[in-house]
Amino acid sequence: MSKVLIVAEHLGGQLNASTAKCVTAAQALSPDSIDVLVLADDASAVAAEAAKLSGVARVLGVSNAANANGIAQVFAPQVAQLATHYTHVFGPSTTFGKDLMPCVAALLNAPQVSDAMAVEGPRTFKRPIYAGNAIVTVEVPEGVVVVATIRTASFAECARDGNAAVETVSVHAPLPTHTRFVGLAAGSSDRPDLQSAKRVVSGGRGVGSAENFKIVYDFADKIGAAVGASRAAVDAGYVPNEMQVGQTGKIIAPELYIAVGISGAIQHLTGIKDAGTIVAINKDPDSAIFEIADIGLVGDLFQILPELESQL
Structure with missing residues (x-):
């Protein structure tokens, strides 16, 4: 019995397309359920968008002022606390996911599957090594939560014709204070986003x-x-x-x-x-x-x- 939790990537109130690709990867497991977790200062808008992803059973919205800036060290304890109810936790293999998911894996005392490009079984995945010149099959041992970053280039976006239930969730995990948000430096452009452009x-x-x-x-x-x-x-x-x-x-x-x-x-x-x-x-x-x-x-x-x- 597989239950998958996907950590949604979003910015400026918009859901990133990488989340829809993680849903496609999760569907390859033929799980009993797929839930999407939205962490934000106000999760309602992004949660409503995530509810449209086909194949998603529930969207869990965690609204907390501490989640306003997407700091991995702040998100990770909350994800880890909720992950105890799931067999798999997926995040995209983007800058967001590469920053967050290792922290989640460490808190769960679980190995991480990085850059999963194919799902071979409930705990078996293919991932590239040597700059993509070789593909290795890895298996996560029993008894731990499967934590993985999904190679978004290897999966298509799921459809957006779903109607998942949206639930407001409270998480009382202690949040660290050693990491704080200072500022965000990002280039502005009217062109499409590089990672999701057609x-x-x-x-x-x-x-x-x-x-x-x-x-x-x-x-x-x-x-x-x-x-x-x-x-x-x-x-x-x-x-x-x-x-x-x-x-x-x-x-x-x-x-x-x-x-x-x-x-x-x-x-x-x-x-x-x-x-x-x-x-x-x-x-x-x-x-x-x-x-x-x-x-x-x-x-x-x-x-x-x-x-x-x-x-x-």
């Missing part, structure tokens, strides 16, 4: 400079895409690090991925291998990116992008 255009070292990145931004705006970058472009100072795609950046799975001036280092390929269609634009025909690209355009990006944009 289309992504990324620029690499071949773009040449921060000023030249305008050609990437313009093309992305033309097709309504999010903008990413390779590690080389970030290290060169062309763009901020929150735009980095790859093993040490964001792992994404858009329907369309366009790599502009990116050679295709293994670190970058790890982050995009689950994309639907990969288009590569590079003047070097021997670039590694062409080995995984569905469509390859060999040429000068400063000529190809304006030409594509004019055709669109």
Whole structure:
């Protein structure tokens, strides 16, 4: 008998798409029930959105002023206290989940399955190792809660035609005071979120400079895409690090991925291998990116992008 608790990721009163992907992963267990936990200063709006996720039985809303800023050390004791009623606790393998779930696992004295990409059984999962070059099957021992982060690039979002019950829950776990919220520094953009966008255009070292990145931004705006970058472009100072795609950046799975001036280092390929269609634009025909690209355009990006944009 499996009962799954999913910790919802949200920001600014909006539920992140990663939660819907965690529900899909949980459904692969064929559990008796799937509940979603929303921790916030006022959980009502996000809880109502989570109630629409297909396959969810209940949404547990914990409203507490201490939950206003999503601090992992504050969330973890509350999640751990509620987790005693469940066999599995899932969180997304995003910055949010990677920060929170190890704390939950430690409090439950349980091992964590990180970046689960396939469900093989109630306690058996597949996860990537060696930058995705190998896939290992891991099994969680009996007698402990299964704590896992779900590789969102490996699962589709569940439908949003559900009507789960929303319950207000009080948690009286002692909350630590050694960690406090100081501020949130985040880039603002009207473009789609990089991790949930259906289309992504990324620029690499071949773009040449921060000023030249305008050609990437313009093309992305033309097709309504999010903008990413390779590690080389970030290290060169062309763009901020929150735009980095790859093993040490964001792992994404858009329907369309366009790599502009990116050679295709293994670190970058790890982050995009689950994309639907990969288009590569590079003047070097021997670039590694062409080995995984569905469509390859060999040429000068400063000529190809304006030409594509004019055709669109």
